Amino acid sequence: MKFLITTPRGLEGTAANYIKEKIKDADVWITPMGYAGLVLVKTKENCEKQLKEIPEVERVIPVMFEVPAKLDEILSTAKNISKHINETETFSVETTRRGKHEFTSMDVNIKLGRKIEELTGADVNLTLPDKKVLVEIIGDKAYISVIEREKWKKYTPEKPDARSLLKKITIVQLPYWGDYKVCRKMGEKIGRAAQAFEIKELIISPKEKMDAYELMEFIRGVKKGQRSRYLIQKDAYPWDVRKIPVSVWDLYQVIRDKRRKNRTIIITDPLGDIVSNVKNKLKKDLKFSKEIIVFIGSREGIPRGLFDLADYVLDLTPHMTFATEQGIPAILILLWHLYESS
Structure with a gap:
């Protein structure tokens, strides 16, 4: 044989x-x-x-x-x-x-x-x-x-589609600043992560005046990272893939925006609450909100003045601070598993 x-x-x-x-x-x-x-x-x-x-x-x-x-x-x-x-x-x-x-x-x-x-x-x-x-x-x-029928299969009717939640999520990301090369490299990682999860939108949000060229390099990196992931998705997926929208908007104006109705605002910060304390209410909000807006810091956290305007301030890993490029995967995977948990 x-x-x-x-x-x-x-x-x-x-x-x-x-x-x-x-x-x-x-x-x-x-x-x-x-x-x-x-x-x-x-x-x-x-x-x-x-x-x-x-x-x-x-x-x-x-x-x-x-x-x-x-x-x-x-x-x-x-x-x-x-x-x-x-x-x-x-x-x-x-x-x-x-x-x-x-x-x-x-x-x-x-x-x-x-x-x-x-x-x-x-x-x-x-x-x-x-x-x-x-x-x-x-x-x-x-x-x-x-x-x-093979045991290991990517796409089966039994598996829920994570995009049902991810397509409602907007990530508000503080840009990275400093050395041009580092800004660009960090932007690549952010762009790749955002595109990988096929979120609704990525908003790059400076919290104050910053060097235009540092921001330019960060955005160039985002574009490069997004494109590299998009090309892989086009070849790998049996469905059409879209490039997620990427925009720039002042951090404080994003949280002031009243046009976004039925939204849930989440800020990730070590000063926040642990997920187990709010998981039941958060799970309900994830299911019924039309949009979930997640704020993620970069080098510095999200300004504390925004905390009272958020629905949740979450400490994803108590007593630990993770790297900037880990923010998007960490919060999105956590929200998905909470969304699908019994």
């Missing part, structure tokens, strides 16, 4: 050594055709369970059909594949192509999927199928498998 093993790049040899130790009759081919992160294993018996016990092994794909890497040969397996998919089940075809061929991965997905659909009467489900047909092409060979 053959297995296609995936590993982190650079750990193919380590995984192979452990496979040989664990399975004495294993015939192992490391980085077949020079493709990193892959190990082909041939054994006399089914040893899938033993392979999954090796931490360096990320994925174990039992090879059910092996054919030449030609489109008609791959399509010829449809009849045998269909024996493993019931009419009441959903399926998808996922092709990973390594090497040069006269067809694309999408050609395989569409044409093989259509044949399986005709033979089984099963429906295609690209999001969360009951069965997944894997076509792993390595050079002149195609290795095909039918696997059950």
